[in-house]
Amino acid sequence: MKHFTMAEMTVTGSGLPNTPGQLAIENLEYLVEKVLDPAREATGVPIEVTSGYRSAAVNAAIGGVSNSQHVTGQAADITTADMAKLFAWLRAHATFDQLIWEFGSTAQPGWIHVSIKRLGGNRMQVLRAIKAGGKAKYLPL
Numbered sequence: 001m002k003h004f005t006m007a008e009m010t011v012t013g014s015g016l017p018n019t020p021g022q023l024a025i026e027n028l029e030y031l032v033e034k035v036l037d038p039a040r041e042a043t044g045v046p047i048e049v050t051s052g053y054r055s056a057a058v059n060a061a062i063g064g065v066s067n068s069q070h071v072t073g074q075a076a077d078i079t080t081a082d083m084a085k086l087f088a089w090l091r092a093h094a095t096f097d098q099l100i101w102e103f104g105s106t107a108q109p110g111w112i113h114v115s116i117k118r119l120g121g122n123r124m125q126v127l128r129a130i131k132a133g134g135k136a137k138y139l140p141l
Helices: 006-010 022-043 056-061 083-093
Strands: 048-051 075-079 098-102 111-115 125-132 135-140
Touching (some): 006 022, 083 098
Parallel strands (some): 098 125
Antiparallel strands (some): 048 075, 075 111, 098 111, 125 135
16 A cells, blocks of 8 residues: 555544454455555546445445445545546556446546455446436446
């Protein structure tokens, strides 16, 4: 983990305990090694993790789905100065399970969700999240 710390990958503003177990730690390290560090090095700009690992309690408190990859340490929500550029780089160069353009506009996402499975089976699924009827809807991108 060159450009990210475990503290960054587990930060929460919820006030709830958010300490990952060993499996989640290994998944977070893999996510950083295979996706986040290479993206940071290639783009040359800081990347902020707004949500990495989430304990079940933190995930429930923010309204996350129960099977969220954040709970297993396989996902991060990230932002940077030019998210469209980062999204394009990830899509072209990274191995991932899901890459999601989260809300925002057609020019820039509000944030990027990226996940990867350490033990394989990555879907390389690229989606765009939009609001439809007050709920999130995920469309192929």
